[in-house]
Amino acid sequence: MTRPVPIYSLYGEKPTEHTEFWAHAETIYSRSSLHSWEIRPHRHERLFQILHIRSGHGEALFDGRWRPFGPRMVIAMPERHNHGFRFSRDVDGAVITLVAKRFSAELQGHAGLAEWLRQPSITPMLDEHPDSRYLSETLDRAEQEIVQGGARPTPLVEPLLRTALLLTLRLAGAERGQGEADRDQERLAELTRMIGEDFRTRLPVEQYARRLGISATHLNRITRALVGKPVSRLIAERIVLEAKRDLVFSALSIQQIALRLGFEDQAYFSRFFTQNAGLPPRQYREREKALLES
Incomplete structure (x- = not known):
């Protein structure tokens, strides 16, 4: 007879415990070391978890299969999915646990994110990807904010986690190959x-x-x-945007602004600006400063 998979709040704790929090963070070491570095198969009925693996390695069980993972990885585990973990003794990382219903509203409006998060995933933070370092730092900061906030996480937690999940989705797309x-x-x-x-x-x-x-x-x-x-x-619009900023918020002469933007000829800069902004630079400056002073 197959034993039922236990349902936990945090691993090893009854679902009725810790009802006051919607976000919790702890090191992987703090809980896995109590269980011989193995989190046996279980599931969470209302909790979503993000594991940030900074170093070490291990295996994650989901969809009935053990999957290896190494350092610099993000594991997303949605509610109601049976899962388990085995960690190396040198593992360094964190587990961020969220009340799924409380956080799900924050995912609305981001194409593909909510759907992607319905399935467990392991996403490497690729060295060559420009977002990898930012993702790791964002998860570190979210963990700190949750720990420091206790049962009432700071207002920064939600935007930090939303950013982290969007970056993870982007990295997951880069890993599996995009259209x-x-x-x-x-x-x-x-x-x-x-x-x-x-x-x-x-x-x-x-x-x-x-x-x-x-x-x-x-x-x-x-x-x-x-x-x-x-x-x-696009290039012209970026140049004109910078010129507008200098015209309104600096005391630089029009010739100085032209030189800063790579135009050696002030007359050519004035023609370029007029063509793209609809007004000569001097008139634009006078109009915008009058509006600011009114």
């Missing part, structure tokens, strides 16, 4: 980041495309499809 539409979204995000760093040097579209490993024609096709604009327009 062309998702890749194009990532290319657009990377392009926006690069333009933000390099707009003062006014790099040609071809150089951005080369960095992304595609042709300029392909890159323009992506930006037109996703935001309705060619790359040149």
Whole structure:
């Protein structure tokens, strides 16, 4: 006869215990060391868990199979899924436990996130992925906020956890391979980041495309499809945005602003600004300062 899988609040504790909290955090060591580094198969009826594995290794049981994991991984375990864990004695990490109903409302409006979180997952924080370090730091900070807040976690906890789960979803997509539409979204995000760093040097579209490993024609096709604009327009808008900030919030002369933005010819800068902003820079400055003073 098959023994029923026990239902726990936190592992080894009756479901009626700890009803006052909606978020709890503890080290993996603190509980697993009490159980010979093995958390036997069980489930939570109303709790969602995030395991942040910083170092060490082990195995996670879900869907009837033991799955190995190593350092720098995030394990998401939804409510009502049978699961168990085996940890190495040198494991370093944390378990964040959330009341699923309390937190589920925070997931609404994020395409694909709530659906993805209905199934257990193991997501590596890939060294080459730019979000991995940020994800680890976000989980560390969420853990600290929960521990310091006790039964009433600080207001930072929800946005931190929401950010961590969205980053985990992004990393999970990078690990399993995404469709062309998702890749194009990532290319657009990377392009926006690069333009933000390099707009003062006014790099040609071809150089951005080369960095992304595609042709300029392909890159323009992506930006037109996703935001309705060619790359040149995105670059121009970023330059004009910075010019507007300097015109309104600095005492720099128009010539100084032009030089800061890579224009050696003030007249050319004025024409460029007028074409993209609808007003010459001097008129724009006078109008905006008058509005601020009114």
